[in-house]
Amino acid sequence: MRLASVGLPHASKIFNVSTLNKNVLNAEYAVRGAIVIRADEINKQLQNNNHKFPFNDIVFCNIGNPQQLRQKPITFFRNVLSLVTSPELIDNAGLQQTLKPDVFQRARTILSGIDSGSTGAYTHSQGLPSIRKNVANFITRRDNIDDPELINPDSIFLTDGASPGVQNGLKALIRDHNDGIMIPIPQYPLYSASITLCGGQQVGYLLNEQDGWSLEVEELERSLKEATDKGINVRALVIINPGNPTGQVLSKSNMENVIDFCERRGVLLLADEVYQENVYHEKPFLSFLKVAEEMNKLDTVEMISYHSVSKGFLGECGRRGGYFHLSPAIDPGVRDQMYKLSSINLCPNVDGQIMVDLMVNPPKKGEESYEQYNDEKHQILSSLKRRAVKLVDTLNTLDGVSCQTAEGAMYAFPTITIPPKAVEEAKKKNIAPDAYYALCMLEEAGLCVVPGSGFGQKNGTYHFRTTFLPPEEKMDAVLTRVAVFHNNFMTRFA
Incomplete structure (x- = not known):
C-alpha cells in the first residue's frame, strides 16, 4: 500500500x-x-x-x-554506429548498395573488439581494451611521440563525456576542506561546482583579458601564495586550453611556464583539452603532454588530460563519450584507485565509447569514406x-x-x-x-x-x-x- x-x-x-x-x-x-x-x-x-x-x-x-x-553529424560516424548497434544490418544487401564498403569493415572491426558481440552488455570498467589501444595510438600520433610504449592503454579511461573524468579526479584529489584546486577566472562551472560538491576550496587565478585572456605565471604565484597563507593545501592546477568561456589558445612558451610552475610547486596539472580541434587562429593547438615530453619532463610532471566527442567538429554531446589519460609520472597506485572509482559506475556507455574510437581513428586517405569525411x-x-x-x-x-x-x-x-x-x-x-x-x-x-x-x-x-x-x-x-x-x-x- x-x-x-x-x-x-x-x-x-x-x-x-x-x-x-x-x-x-x-x-x-x-x-x-x-x-x-x-x-x-x-x-x-x-x-x-x-x-x-x-x-x-x-x-x-x-x-x-x-x-x-542543427549541426549535421559526421556521416561515417553515424553509419558505423548504426551497424555496430544493429549487427544484423551488416549483411543487408540493400545497405551494401547504399553505404560505402569501409563502413561495413569498420563496424566488423569494432565488433571484433567486443567480447560479447553486443553493445548492450557491460564492458571493462575502463572501457573496451581495443578502443583504449586506439586512443593510445592517437595520442602517440598527435604528439609525434617516438616511443610507442610511452602511452599505455592501461593509463587511459573511457568516460561518459569528459565531465565524469574530471569529477573522478577531483574526488580522488580533495581529501577535506583544507584542499584547494586552482581554477582559471573565468572558468567552466563544472570545476567550481564539482570542487564544492567534493568539499574542497576553489583557488582562483585571473586570466588577463586585456592581453587576449593570457595566463601569467606571476598570477599563478600570487594565487598560490594567497591560498597557502590561508592554510589551503593546493593540490592541482586546472588549465582549459583552448579556453572556455574565453576562447584563447595558449602559446608554447606559456605552456612551458605552466609546466615549470607545476614541477616547481609540486602541483598536479589537470589539462582540459576538449576543444583541441576548435582552433581558428594561427596559433596551433599543442597538448600539455607533447610540450612536457619535449621538455623531458614526462617523468616528473604529474598530469591528467581530458578529451571529448562533444566538441571539435563532432558535436556528439548526447553520445556522452570521452576519455582521460594519466601521464607516465602518475603513481601506479593512483591508477588502481581510479579504476575502483570507474568500476563503481560499472562502465562507460558503449555508444559513447564507439564514438571515441571513431574520433581517434577516422577514415584514412585511400579509404572509401575519406573524402566525404574530410x-x-x-x-x-x-x-x-x-x-x-x-x-x-x-x-x-x-x-x-x-x-x-x-x-x-x-x-x-x-x-x-x-x-x-x-x-x-x-x-x-x-x-x-x-x-x-x-x-x-x-x-x-x-x-x-x-x-x-x-x-x-x-x-x-x-x-x-x-x-x-x-x-x-x-x-x-x-x-x-x-x-x-x-x-x-x-x-x-x-
Whole structure:
C-alpha cells in the first residue's frame, strides 16, 4: 500500500532542503541555471502559441551543444554506429548498395573488439581494451611521440563525456576542506561546482583579458601564495586550453611556464583539452603532454588530460563519450584507485565509447569514406571560424561592449558596460547586474546566454558568454537581435 505524503508539512519530511548535503546546496552550475530554466518556460509558451513575446523562437546560445542548433553529424560516424548497434544490418544487401564498403569493415572491426558481440552488455570498467589501444595510438600520433610504449592503454579511461573524468579526479584529489584546486577566472562551472560538491576550496587565478585572456605565471604565484597563507593545501592546477568561456589558445612558451610552475610547486596539472580541434587562429593547438615530453619532463610532471566527442567538429554531446589519460609520472597506485572509482559506475556507455574510437581513428586517405569525411570536417570547422569572426566583429561595434578574439573553442566572452540605472534595477530584483542583462536579453530578444558571474570574473567587470553555434545562414539574424536588444537596453537605462 502506498502511503500518501500530500499535505505533510515541510518540517515533517525526512528528506528536505534543510537536511540536504550542504555541498549540494552550495554548488552552482550557471550554464543550465536560472536563465536557462526561464528560457525553457518561455519556449513552452512559444510552442503553445500562448505568449506576447516579440519573437517566435528561443536561440539557445548558453551551452556548446552543436547538434541542438542543427549541426549535421559526421556521416561515417553515424553509419558505423548504426551497424555496430544493429549487427544484423551488416549483411543487408540493400545497405551494401547504399553505404560505402569501409563502413561495413569498420563496424566488423569494432565488433571484433567486443567480447560479447553486443553493445548492450557491460564492458571493462575502463572501457573496451581495443578502443583504449586506439586512443593510445592517437595520442602517440598527435604528439609525434617516438616511443610507442610511452602511452599505455592501461593509463587511459573511457568516460561518459569528459565531465565524469574530471569529477573522478577531483574526488580522488580533495581529501577535506583544507584542499584547494586552482581554477582559471573565468572558468567552466563544472570545476567550481564539482570542487564544492567534493568539499574542497576553489583557488582562483585571473586570466588577463586585456592581453587576449593570457595566463601569467606571476598570477599563478600570487594565487598560490594567497591560498597557502590561508592554510589551503593546493593540490592541482586546472588549465582549459583552448579556453572556455574565453576562447584563447595558449602559446608554447606559456605552456612551458605552466609546466615549470607545476614541477616547481609540486602541483598536479589537470589539462582540459576538449576543444583541441576548435582552433581558428594561427596559433596551433599543442597538448600539455607533447610540450612536457619535449621538455623531458614526462617523468616528473604529474598530469591528467581530458578529451571529448562533444566538441571539435563532432558535436556528439548526447553520445556522452570521452576519455582521460594519466601521464607516465602518475603513481601506479593512483591508477588502481581510479579504476575502483570507474568500476563503481560499472562502465562507460558503449555508444559513447564507439564514438571515441571513431574520433581517434577516422577514415584514412585511400579509404572509401575519406573524402566525404574530410569535406564534412572542413565545412564544419571553416563555418565555425567564419561565425566566430562575425560574432566578435559585431560585438565590438556595440556601445559599451568589448570582445577579445575567439581563437578557439565555441564561445565569445565579451565585457559589457552596464549603466548605473540598470545596476540599481538588478539590485531591486536581487540578482547580479550581468544576470539581469542576460534575463532582459532572453525576454526581449529570445536569446539565451550565460552571465559572466556564472563563470567568475574580475571584480568590477561584467560579461556574458555566448556560443557562435547558430546555423551560419541564421547568424546575421541572430546578431541583429543582439544589437537591437543591446542598443535598446543602453538607451532605456541611460
